Amino acid sequence: MELDKMDENEWRYHGEGNKSLVVSHVQLSIVLRLLKYPAEDSENPPQTVEQAFRQVQNIVDFSSNVMSCLLGEKFVHSGEVVKLPLEFVRQLSIKVQHQRPAWRCDKVMDIYSGCALCLPNLTSPTLHQPTHTPTLCIEIKPKCGFLPYSKHVSQDIKTKVCRFCMHQHYKVAMGTWKRRSRYCPLDLFSGNRQRMHFAIRQLIDEPQNNLKIFKGGRCIFSSMDGIEDSMDLNSLLHHLRPYFQYGNNRINSHMTSKALLTDFIQVVVNALLSAGGGDGGVGMDRRGEGRSFCEASPFNKERTRHGSQGSPSDSVLYRVRQTQMLDTLDIEGLYPLYRRVEQHLRDFPKERTRLQMDGPYNEAFLEKLHKCPSEDDGSLEYAVSKVHQYRVAMTAKDSQIMVALVPSCEEEEDDEGLPGQRQHRDFLSSRPPAFSYSVSILDLDPKPFDNIPRQLRLDQNIVSCYLRSSCALPKGALPSHSGIFTAAEREDCTLLFHPV
Ligand SMILES: O=P(O)(O)O[C@@H]1[C@@H](OP(=O)(O)O)[C@H](OP(=O)(O)O)[C@H](O)[C@H](OP(=O)(O)O)[C@H]1OP(=O)(O)O
Numbered sequence: 001m002e003l004d005k006m007d008e009n010e011w012r013y014h015g016e017g018n019k020s021l022v023v024s025h026v027q028l029s030i031v032l033r034l035l036k037y038p039a040e041d042s043e044n045p046p047q048t049v050e051q052a053f054r055q056v057q058n059i060v061d062f063s064s065n066v067m068s069c070l071l072g073e074k075f076v077h078s079g080e081v082v083k084l085p086l087e088f089v090r091q092l093s094i095k096v097q098h099q100r101p102a103w104r105c106d107k108v109m110d111i112y113s114g115c116a117l118c119l120p121n122l123t124s125p126t127l128h129q130p131t132h133t134p135t136l137c138i139e140i141k142p143k144c145g146f147l148p149y150s151k152h153v154s155q156d157i158k159t160k161v162c163r164f165c166m167h168q169h170y171k172v173a174m175g176t177w178k179r180r181s182r183y184c185p186l187d188l189f190s191g192n193r194q195r196m197h198f199a200i201r202q203l204i205d206e207p208q209n210n211l212k213i214f215k216g217g218r219c220i221f222s223s224m225d226g227i228e229d230s231m232d233l234n235s236l237l238h239h240l241r242p243y244f245q246y247g248n249n250r251i252n253s254h255m256t257s258k259a260l261l262t263d264f265i266q267v268v269v270n271a272l273l274s275a276g277g278g279d280g281g282v283g284m285d286r287r288g289e290g291r292s293f294c295e296a297s298p299f300n301k302e303r304t305r306h307g308s309q310g311s312p313s314d315s316v317l318y319r320v321r322q323t324q325m326l327d328t329l330d331i332e333g334l335y336p337l338y339r340r341v342e343q344h345l346r347d348f349p350k351e352r353t354r355l356q357m358d359g360p361y362n363e364a365f366l367e368k369l370h371k372c373p374s375e376d377d378g379s380l381e382y383a384v385s386k387v388h389q390y391r392v393a394m395t396a397k398d399s400q401i402m403v404a405l406v407p408s409c410e411e412e413e414d415d416e417g418l419p420g421q422r423q424h425r426d427f428l429s430s431r432p433p434a435f436s437y438s439v440s441i442l443d444l445d446p447k448p449f450d451n452i453p454r455q456l457r458l459d460q461n462i463v464s465c466y467l468r469s470s471c472a473l474p475k476g477a478l479p480s481h482s483g484i485f486t487a488a489e490r491e492d493c494t495l496l497f498h499p500v
Pocket residue numbers: 017018019167209394398447451458
């Protein structure tokens with residue numbers, strides 16, 4: 001890629017989240033991830049070019065020096081900061097505007113700084129021996145996979161029902177989504193194949209922003225139109241069918257939709273549970289802590305034949321969950337420590353730099369993260385360490401897992417994997433046809449220190465809303481798939497939520 005000869009026609013809209021917009025190159029297997037700003041800032045850039053550059057560099061450093069050590073290098077692609085010509089960025093912004101989902105247009109692409117992150121395109125990895133079959137890619141945003149076990153948790157419900165399942169009630173009440181998802185992260189992270197299968201099936205039924213499927217680098221299944229349902233199961237099955245017609249199925253050219261979906265999910269489960277060997281990151285083993293079932297999950301516990309032992313310690317799920325569990329105190333226990341740090345910074349503003357509240361994310365930061373007294377000794381250092389650990393856990397709770405699959409055939413069995421991606425590659429050799437695969441973790445940006453009060457408010461709102469809506473359900477009734485709150489009640493909700 002020659003930065004001085006950038007042509008917007010060689011790039012297309014790929015996707016976006018809350019903070020960044022991603023475009024992919026039409027030929028090369030790379031993407032550019034550009035910052036987004038609130039639309040009201042579109043006339044005046046909210047930060048200088050230097051600040052934008054620092055922000056993107058911080059993302060790279062946080063990913064490569066911190067998250068990669070915890071999650072395992074093989075899963076993490078930190079990319080590099082690039083400085084793009086402003087005219088190219090402006091033209092690109094115009095070109096992609098009409099493809100952006102309306103619900104994301106409260107933010108605009110940064111057209112002022114020219115800074116972007118260049119990453120390998122994980123939805124269409126280049127193969128040493130190119131195959132004619134396009135890569136199939138599944139992106140899952142699993143969210144928090146454990147129940148808090150901290151003594152600081154004030155509401156018993158938080159130790160029984162997971163944050164995602166409670167949050168679903170709040171999202172529906174607020175009109176974010178029309179229906180609640182029946183996906184539960186504790187099922188996905190359980191390591192139990194039946195529960196994982198069930199979890200992925202629920203994601204397919206109600207993808208929200210937790211599931212996207214790509215074929216040949218193009219998104220073929222998601223609910224990116226927000227509350228308008230855009231996903232179509234039949235169309236997904238149509239795309240999947242050629243990958244799963246095998247043996248007798250191929251000859252008979254008929255495979256039931258159920259069998260097709262079962263095989264597809266099985267391949268994804270295999271990839272999520274598989275190892276990849278090598279480095280495994282440096283997380284703490286907390287597998288035994290906390291309950292492993294969420295009471296709101298519709299998965300019937302009786303169906304679990306062999307219990308849930310947790311995922312293998314070298315799998316992506318294990319690494320993500322271990323890192324999430326650096327949130328040992330829960331937001332309720334963390335908040336007083338945030339206040340301790342905040343008070344100190346108010347008294348000594350220059351300390352913000354020494355304490356690395358906004359980076360740099362280097363070895364010294366990692367050391368602060370690890371060197372934490374086991375008990376609160378009342379020190380600033382303890383509070384800072386815990387705040388840093390919490391922010392790292394937040395990043396892991398909001399990250400995405402990308403599984404890229406390519407059907408493997410004998411001629412390809414000697415190649416060296418999915419190049420451009422340092423992670424492992426293996427053959428999934430169970431009943432469905434063998435696939436070579438790569439697993440990556442995306443969106444490993446640092447979460448700002450100043451977001452912590454918002455986290456506490458959101459936590460209180462979610463719990464209040466859940467308690468209110470679960471009281472509204474008849475005893476023993478399964479959660480319904482419709483909003484519980486009227487517009488007036490929604491207003492009322494806010495009165496219940498305690499201000500911080
Ligand atoms: O707080 P949560 O759990 O709702 O997570 C936010 C996500 O909402 P979700 O519940 O996944 O739909 C939210 O995702 P959406 O915009 O809803 O797709 C963002 O990922 C947000 O992160 P950031 O502020 O952009 O860095 C996320 O905020 P952080 O809490 O990670 O800062």
